[in-house]
Amino acid sequence: MRPRLAVPIVALALAATAAPVQAADPPPPLRGEVIGRSVQDRPIRVVRVGDPDAPRKVLVVGCIHGTEPAGLAITRALRRIAPPAGVQLLLLDRINPDGCAAGTRGNARGVDLNRNFPRAWRPLGGVFESGPRALSEPESRAARALIRRERPSVSIWYHQALNWVDLQPGSNLRLMRMYARVSGMRTAVTPPLPGTVVRWTAHTYPGRTAFVVELPAGRLSAAAVFRHRRAVLALAGAG
Helix, strand or coil: CHHHHHHHHHHHHHHHHCCCCCCCCCCCCEEEEEEEECCCCCEEEEEEEECCCCCEEEEEEEECCCCCCCCHHHHHHHCCCCCCCCEEEEEEEECCHHHHHHCCCCCCCCCCHHHCCCCCCCCCCHHHCCCCCCCCCHHHHHHHHHHHHHCCCEEEEEEECCCEEECCCCCCHHHHHHHHHHHCCCEECCCCCCCCHHHHHHHHCCCCEEEEEEECCCCCCHHHHHHHHHHHHHHHCCC
């Protein structure tokens, strides 16, 4: 009978000495919600990544102008990695879903949403059409309501194609320069523009940081997406 026991004994010995299988890290908890609807009734969705009770919120907006979609690759990449402890990411792929679908800068009424916010709003026409009044557009009102409710510590809005980090007056210079350094971008200061969301945010919520990242033209490489994802997480954990 003894020879018949040899095979299972060897098998048990090999199993005992085998290296343990490492479980893959679980994906971060995600929660999506509709925060508004566009002129053409498309949903405007924000995806929350991380602890819903986290005291620090970081808003990242992939696309406000439909002709400038490169930031979508960054917001999507951020869904796959857990933020630092005490931080929840608010990932808003498209605040302008109609413009993104049509490939137009403005929304379905031709309004440039980044000229439709209250701070220093004034009537503009042409490519920078600002709408009949501040917050005339449902997309702008949805963004304002989200910011007022969540009070994000940092808000990052992606544009194209100037290829720099725009240092917004009133926001934390150290954090904006950190983003530029980690992402490998240069910095610039543009003249104040009327009706922009970052200018409104910085004025309405002093002590919080809101700024524009002007990505280069075209699609981002995988390496560039990685650098920008790392820059967002660096700011998220900077406190």
